Amino acid sequence: AQSVTQLDSQVPVFEEAPVELRCNYSSSVSVYLFWYVQYPNQGLQLLLKYLSGSTLVESINGFEAEFNKSQTSFHLRKPSVHISDTAEYFCAVSESTTGTASKLTFGTGTRLQVTL
Amino acid sequence: GAVVSQHPSRVICKSGTSVKIECRSLDFQATTMFWYRQFPKQSLMLMATSNEGSKATYEQGVEKDKFLINHASLTLSTLTVTSAHPEDSSFYICSANQGGYGYTFGSGTRLTVV
Numbered sequence: 001a002q003s004v005t006q007l008d009s010q011v012p013v014f015e016e017a018p019v020e021l022r023c024n025y026s027s028s029v030s031v032y033l034f035w036y037v038q039y040p041n042q043g044l045q046l047l048l049k050y051l052s053g054s055t056l057v058e059s060i061n062g063f064e065a066e067f068n069k070s071q072t073s074f075h076l077r078k079p080s081v082h083i084s085d086t087a088e089y090f091c092a093v094s095e096s097t098t099g100t101a102s103k104l105t106f107g108t109g110t111r112l113q114v115t116l
Numbered sequence: 117g118a119v120v121s122q123h124p125s126r127v128i129c130k131s132g133t134s135v136k137i138e139c140r141s142l143d144f145q146a147t148t149m150f151w152y153r154q155f156p157k158q159s160l161m162l163m164a165t166s167n168e169g170s171k172a173t174y175e176q177g178v179e180k181d182k183f184l185i186n187h188a189s190l191t192l193s194t195l196t197v198t199s200a201h202p203e204d205s206s207f208y209i210c211s212a213n214q215g216g217y218g219y220t221f222g223s224g225t226r227l228t229v230v
Contacts, residue, residue: 044221
């Protein structure tokens with residue numbers, strides 16, 4: 001079984017400031033890691049994912065996350081946030097098995113609140 | 117990219133009635149569909165996993181007779197909340213998998229039981 005911990009339930013930050021949203025996971029097998037963003041009353045949108053290869057992954061809107069196997073972490077960072085980044089962010093993990101789809105296990109989410 | 121259409125986006129029903137939520141994969145075949153429930157300001161809790169043509173696998177604590185899941189085709193899965201009660205009010209989200217690590221989420225259904 002796997003689990004995901006997002007230590008920060010809310011992160012307030014001023015516009016143009018950097019931000020880091022923390023995510024730690026626990027699993028007995030190899031995993032894939034994901035960050036999703038959710039806007040109010042909407043589904044989840046994939047922000048970025050780590051499957052294999054380079055431990056630093058980037059999204060098209062300036063977010064990046066680094067897989068750290070020794071610390072079992074996958075923290076999300078952005079050097080300069082915008083008001084439009086205000087949303088709920090979920091870290092998720094799935095077992096890296098082939099064939100049958102493996103379910104996603106989500107963290108409790110972090111509310112990023114960007115203000116002027 | 118892959119799109120999952122989920123309907124309705126919002127529904128209000130009377131206590132004791134049943135509600136059906138549909139999720140359609142528009143441009144791909146969803147071999148597996150996951151159904152989640154999300155309470156306000158909380159994370160997504162997996163309710164069940166369904167594979168096309170077979171019975172759904174429910175998570176512990178989820179009543180299979182209350183939350184009926186049908187995955188009759190590779191592009192359509194439905195969740196029916198039977199004999200709904202106010203405590204079933206929640207945000208329900210489906211997620212389609214087309215193999216491997218690709219998960220596409222529907223836009224969610226806000227169910228309110230009055």
